[in-house]
Amino acid sequence: MYNKSDIVAATEGDQESEPPGSETTGTVTSQTKTQANQSPPNNFSNWNDWRWQIKNRIRTVEQMAKFLPSLPDHQALKTVMARYPLAITPYYASLIQRPDTSDPIFSMCVPQVAELYNPPCLSADPLEEQEDMPVPGLVHRYPDRALLMVTTACASYCRHCTRKRVAGKRETSISPSRLEQVADYLTAHPEVSDVILSGGDPLTMSTGALEAVISRIRSIESVGVIRIGTRVPVVLPMRITDDLINMLRKYHPIWLNMHFNHPVELTKSAAEACAKLADAGIPLGNQTVLLRGVNDDPKIIEQLCRGLVRLRVRPYYLYQCDLVSGIEHFRTPLTKGIEIMEYLRGRISGIAIPNFVVDTPHGGGKIPLLPNYIISMSPTHTVLRNYEGLVVNYPEPGNLPRHNVQSGANQRQVTNGGVWELACGLASVIQPADSDHGQRRQKITEKRRVSAKTDDAFLFDL
Ligand code: SF4
Structure with missing residues (x-):
């Protein structure tokens, strides 16, 4: 339009x-x-x-x-x-x-007027990043990783930004003296092997300014991996210039995490930017934020994840909105994320399925949330269910069945009873009637029966 x-x-x-x-x-x-x-x-x-x-x-x-x-x-x-x-x-x-x-x-x-509505559960810095900063701008929360805010500027300001407290308030980036303080801290803490450059958006910096940061961090022997968090390929894909790529490839291993939220963002220009980065040997990941009215629909996330994988981008996280002031109107209930994960599993490849995480308040870090796939447990068997409702047991190693089960009881035995029969090894599966997968298997079994071939003949006989 x-x-x-x-x-x-x-x-x-x-x-x-x-x-x-x-x-x-x-x-x-x-x-x-x-x-x-x-x-x-x-x-x-x-x-x-x-x-x-x-x-x-x-x-x-x-x-x-x-x-x-x-x-x-x-x-x-x-x-x-x-x-x-x-x-x-x-x-x-x-x-x-x-x-x-x-x-x-x-x-x-x-901008939306709703950004001014703040229930008491929201705050400017719910992840308490400020309290995990041994040097201003350097968040050291997990033992082996640290996040460095190298700039407060972004190409576009996302209304759902988790760092609304700083992003764009004053567009500035790390000074040489602050960079030295950071380098001193990292040198004194060799347990930090992974440094994430964040902001703001590091790729809004000039190539020279960014190189000054990356080369200094790379000079610290204990730093193995440098990661860059950026939304530039989404909002400013033309920034991925040959000049930038040639600079980045000097400092491998460099990883890059992007922030695509909706399939509409997967444009030809974005695809070209991703291709340049991937061709330079930079592993690409994506962190999507789950946003009410934007992408809180399983089919939209499916489409996004499929599109990302085609661009050689691994969907890495699906983030629950943080409890940040100014974004209440974007928040979804946790059940929405679980529902989306339920939908994705089984429908798309594991490489296209992100981890649904809540970055917990009070600096608790990321906690992955999943639909519950464990139905029940006993000392001998764990009962699991898959995406289509097939319920199976997994026998624990070295345990004999507690009940009077004949040898081979964990071969395929469909129960007429219920979950208890699986949990104690009296049967091995509860199968949903007429699932697509079940029907496909029935046809194959029938074909094999008619051909009367051995397994290897069936496999390789063209
Ligand atoms: S690009 Fe990242 S830091 Fe900048 S406004 Fe968007 S979410 Fe916030």
Whole structure:
């Protein structure tokens, strides 16, 4: 619905002066906008220039209203933006198809008055990151990992951001002296072998500024893996330049975790960005946040996960929304995540299934949640169920059945009783009637019976 001209017209004459992180020292520009009279390009030759995209971000209600004229209550939105800043790259804005919250992209990037509603269970920093910072900006929570916030700037500001307390409040990045403090801490703590560069978004920094950080961290012998957390391939895919790739590949092992939330974000440009990164030998993962009205639908997550795997991106986490101020309207009940996991298992390959996690309040870290696959347990058998309702027992090693079961009792024996018969080894399976899988197996069994062939002949006889 919104083409490039709508969006370029929206930012006309109001570009920002510099992309965040444009200085090679690592200190970035402030959020001020200058060059108000500079004209935007009258064609789209600069559309694929990431610096042009940053300079032409949508930053004000007036700019938004030019291409979203039905936007209600500008004054209220200004109040929201005074608390949580607005930035949308022209590229990401061009993915909006409807001017309301029925559109997933709109919901994720356009401010909502609902951001001002905060029930008491929410807080600015529910993960208590500030309390796990031995050096400002360095979160050391788990024994072997640390997370370093290298910038507070992002290309676009997600309305569901878990670091709303810092993202974009002041666009700045790590200073050389702070980087040295961090390096000193990591050197003194060789148990930290995995450093995650986060923010804000590290890939909004200039390549030189980012390299200064990565090369310093890489120089610490005990650091094995450097990971980068970024939403740039989603909101600014043209940032994945050859220059950036050539820099990153010097510092392997580099891993990269992205933040795709909806299949609409899997555009041709995003696919090209992922291909460049994957071709450079960078393992790619994705962290999706479960968002009400955006992706809280099993089929949307299925489509997203399938699409990611096609781009060589491993769906890594499906995050429950954190208890962060300003995002109550995005929160889903935990049961929604469990329902989605129930749907995915068995329908798509394990490599496409993310872990559903809750990053617990009070700095408890991530806890994975799963549907319950354990039906019952006894000292000799554990009774499990699969995605389609097949219930089987798994005999424990070295245990004899407690009941008077003949040898071979754990061969396939369908019970006429119930779960207890499985738990004590009197039977091995409760099978759902007429499942697709069951029907397929019946046909194969019949075919084998008719062919009367041995197993290997059946396998290899073409
Ligand atoms: S890119 Fe990441 S840090 Fe930046 S606003 Fe989005 S979620 Fe927050």
